[in-house]
Amino acid sequence: MQQSFxxxxxxxxxxxxxxxxxxxxxxxxxAEDESLESEKIKKIEVLVVVNPANxxxxxxxxxxxxxxxxxxxxxxxxxxxxxVVDLSDSSELHYQFYQQIVNMDPTRLKRYRARYxxxxxxxxxxxxxxxxxxxxxxxxxxxxxxxxxxxxxxxxPEGLKVLFRQTLK
Amino acid sequence: xxxxxxxxGMVFLxxxxxxxxxxxxxxxxxFATLGVGKTNRDSLRYIDYxxxxxVDSDSVLGLQAVFEPIDRLSFTGQLVARGYSFDGDVAxxxxxxxxxxxxxxLFENGRLRIGRLRTPHQYYSSSLEIGxxxxxxxxxxxxxxxxxxxxxxxxxxxxxxxxxxxxSDLEVKLLIGETEANFLLNEVDLERVWGITLLNRWDDxxxxxxxxxxxxxxxxxxxxxxxxxxxxxxxxxxGYAESxxxxxxxxxxxxxxxxxxxxxxxxxxxxxxxxxxxxxKKQLNNRNRGWYVSFAYPFERITPxxxxxxxxxxxxxxxxxxxxxxxxxxxxxxxxxxGVFPDDILDAQLADLNAxxxxxxxxxxxxxxxxxxxxxxxxxxxxxxAALKAELQYTEFALGxxxxxxxxxxxxxxxxxxxxxxxxxxxxxxxx
Numbered sequence: 001m002q003q004s005f006x007x008x009x010x011x012x013x014x015x016x017x018x019x020x021x022x023x024x025x026x027x028x029x030x031a032e033d034e035s036l037e038s039e040k041i042k043k044i045e046v047l048v049v050v051n052p053a054n055x056x057x058x059x060x061x062x063x064x065x066x067x068x069x070x071x072x073x074x075x076x077x078x079x080x081x082x083x084v085v086d087l088s089d090s091s092e093l094h095y096q097f098y099q100q101i102v103n104m105d106p107t108r109l110k111r112y113r114a115r116y117x118x119x120x121x122x123x124x125x126x127x128x129x130x131x132x133x134x135x136x137x138x139x140x141x142x143x144x145x146x147x148x149x150x151x152x153x154x155x156x157p158e159g160l161k162v163l164f165r166q167t168l169k
Numbered sequence: 170x171x172x173x174x175x176x177x178g179m180v181f182l183x184x185x186x187x188x189x190x191x192x193x194x195x196x197x198x199x200f201a202t203l204g205v206g207k208t209n210r211d212s213l214r215y216i217d218y219x220x221x222x223x224v225d226s227d228s229v230l231g232l233q234a235v236f237e238p239i240d241r242l243s244f245t246g247q248l249v250a251r252g253y254s255f256d257g258d259v260a261x262x263x264x265x266x267x268x269x270x271x272x273x274x275l276f277e278n279g280r281l282r283i284g285r286l287r288t289p290h291q292y293y294s295s296s297l298e299i300g301x302x303x304x305x306x307x308x309x310x311x312x313x314x315x316x317x318x319x320x321x322x323x324x325x326x327x328x329x330x331x332x333x334x335x336x337s338d339l340e341v342k343l344l345i346g347e348t349e350a351n352f353l354l355n356e357v358d359l360e361r362v363w364g365i366t367l368l369n370r371w372d373d374x375x376x377x378x379x380x381x382x383x384x385x386x387x388x389x390x391x392x393x394x395x396x397x398x399x400x401x402x403x404x405x406x407x408g409y410a411e412s413x414x415x416x417x418x419x420x421x422x423x424x425x426x427x428x429x430x431x432x433x434x435x436x437x438x439x440x441x442x443x444x445x446x447x448x449x450k451k452q453l454n455n456r457n458r459g460w461y462v463s464f465a466y467p468f469e470r471i472t473p474x475x476x477x478x479x480x481x482x483x484x485x486x487x488x489x490x491x492x493x494x495x496x497x498x499x500x501x502x503x504x505x506x507x508g509v510f511p512d513d514i515l516d517a518q519l520a521d522l523n524a525x526x527x528x529x530x531x532x533x534x535x536x537x538x539x540x541x542x543x544x545x546x547x548x549x550x551x552x553x554x555a556a557l558k559a560e561l562q563y564t565e566f567a568l569g570x571x572x573x574x575x576x577x578x579x580x581x582x583x584x585x586x587x588x589x590x591x592x593x594x595x596x597x598x599x600x601x
Contacts, residue, residue: 062333071331071338071370072278079277081240089553103372107467107550108433114200114600115302119287119295120245120268123196123235 044149046097047156048164049135053142055080059163065102067145068125070116075145085137085146086125093131093149096168135160196235199601202300204228204252206594213574215592216315217253225252225261227307227596229298233268241274249298255318256351267298267322279330288323289342289366292377292429292442297321300598304438304474304548306560307594309461310573311478311542312442316457319350319357320383340368344381353575358386360420373433381425387418387453395532398525406502408495412529415488418453438465438472454485455536470550475543480572482538489533496526540572541565555599562592 048064050056056075059067066072067084075082087094089106098104104112117124128134131148138144139159148157149168156162204227211220218226230250237243247268252261259265270284287295291313296302307313325346332339345363349356364381396413403410427444443460461478499522503515546560566572571586 065372066333066338071340072333073274073280074277076277105467107470107472108438110553111302111304114299115293115296117198118200118231118233118247118299118302118600120247120270120272120282121295123237123243 044151045165045167046093046101046147046149047162048145048147049138049156049160049162050145051138051142052159052161054161056163061101061164061166064164068098068102069104069112070122070124073122081143082145083141083143084125085134085144086127087131087134088127088129093147097147100168101166194237197233199230199232200299200301201230201599201601202227202298202596204306204594204596206592208574208590208592210574210587210590212586213571213576213590215574215590218592218594219577227300227594228252230262231267231298243272245270245272251298255315255353257353258351276330278333279328281326281328283326285322285324286327286344286346288320288346288348288362288381289327289344289364289379290317290320290381290425291379291427291444292431292440294321299600300558300596301554301556301600304465304472305463305476305544306546306558306596309463309476309478309542309544311459311480311540312444312461314457314459314480315573316352316482319352320348320359320362323348323359323362325362337369337371340370342366342368354389354391356386356388356390358388360384360386364425375431377427377429379425379427383423383425384420385418385423387421389416392416392532395528399529402499402522402525406495406499408491408498412492412495414452415491416453416532418449421449421452423448436466438467439463448485450485450487454488455482456485457482457538471547473545473547475545477543479541480539481568482536484533484536489530492526492529492533496522534569537568538570538572539567540570541567542572551597554601555597557595557597559595560593562594563589564591565589
């Protein structure tokens with residue numbers, strides 16, 4: 001009697017085990033998807049883009065870092081208004097951009113930005129949810145500066161001026 | 170203080186009447202900390218924690234609005250409600266205007282701010298209550314002593330500019346302002362503060378130096394009876410008039426220096442700070458200094474950390490020497506009357522004198538404080554905008570003091586106070 005009771009309890013556990021296995025597989029496949037995504041990211045180039053009306057012709061890596069960390073608030077050399085636009089932190093490109101170009105990991109960036117915002121140093125970048133929104137924003141606003149990714153062989157979208165480019169590792 | 174509101178208000182109204190650009194907009198944001206903690210000592214308070222669990226000491230809510238009507242000009246206002254304030258005149262969760270300033274981008278790299286601002290004593294001064302912005306539960310008390318709480322904000326002006334160099338940036342800030350506040354039993358009127366901060370940033374290393382010069386009145390109402398007695402005694406021995414001056418500060422100049430370093434190396438986050446407050450020698454000569462060093466290492470979403478630090482506040486030796494010298498002169502004077510006046514009258518005078526001297530030394534010793542602290546804690550990134558932290562802090566007291574722990578009564582017998590204490594705190598920091 002006791003043995004059959006144990007057996008029933010074991011049978012009752014099967015659906016839960018199944019659920020755990022499914023979740024495990026999902027996690028593995030998600031990880032695979034992520035690694036595939038990373039593989040794609042490795043072959044792309046990041047471009048820092050502005051509106052064609054912007055008189056600035058070039059930015060250095062150091063200036064790009066300063067701009068996206070809020071330490072440079074106006075366009076260098078021309079003293080023009082600057083409106084920084086950023087992708088949301090759930091975006092892979094955002095992650096790679098800050099990790100490889102700005103040299104700041106996401107956790108450190110969040111702490112940095114909280115300190116920046118609430119210590120009265122300025123406003124944070126405007127956040128858009130996709131690269132197409134980023135492109136649209138920069139095309140529409142003369143003061144905008146943002147970043148996009150370009151795969152090998154792709155052309156820079158029209159209505160954008162590239163001030164800096166770097167291939168991601 | 171009123172002048173600040175009037176100035177910022179006038180600039181706001183003037184610019185609001187301009188033809189405002191279509192892109193002008195308001196940004197609203199906020200931050201909050203919910204903290205719970207306790208200590209292992211019932212007789213002492215640490216912030217407002219004691220032997221029972223309580224929630225007010227670290228809890229804070231802040232709301233901020235930024236308005237940018239035209240290019241180069243913006244207004245920022247920040248309201249903060251704290252669960253506990255060292256200023257006895259501020260009620261629990263009373264709303265305080267923490268920031269209220271107009272900001273002008275004067276040049277390409279320069280920015281002028283006018284209004285209610287944070288005084289930039291330490292590395293994290295400007296985001297002291299934004300728990301989300303640092304790894305600890307709260308900035309280490311050895312480098313951020315509670316004694317500084319009346320000085321955290323000022324009404325004034327600062328100008329910040331950047332000098333971009335090949336491998337680093339130098340940020341220079343010049344400031345001038347004033348404020349007034351209370352700290353526990355003390356009234357502080359900061360008539361003028363001016364200073365400069367220099368922050369040099371490389372990719373992973375930042376070094377900061379701050380110099381601030383304060384002209385202030387520091388008044389402790391509870392010392393009034395002692396000051397009166399010393400002044401009365403000065404009719405007998407003039408030296409006591411000098412001793413009376415030690416218990417307050419009028420137009421005293423205090424100079425502050427601090428050096429900080431933040432370094433991200435091999436995934437470690439190392440932060441160290443040291444400061445010194447240099448007082449005037451002829452009045453309340455209270456020199457205090459502190460330092461800490463912090464090591465944090467993130468593992469995915471969790472960042473454990475350790476902090477070591479020390480703090481010392483000393484009354485100048487000249488104050489004790491002067492008091493002792495005056496006391497000895499008074500004894501000599503009383504002894505000189507032996508044989509002239511009856512002994513019982515002279516003995517009564519001597520007893521009064523001893524009580525006065527003991528009271529004065531006790532008063533000076535209240536500001537003799539020393540401690541060493543050791544903290545261990547961890548920060549866990551719960552959500553993209555929320556962090557949960559826990560910290561255990563062990564503090565050793567020295568110089569017969571109870572460090573940053575405060576006796577629940579002023580007349581507490583220091584002989585029976587404990588030599589150490591421990592506190593535990595858990596906080597949830599959110600930004601939105």
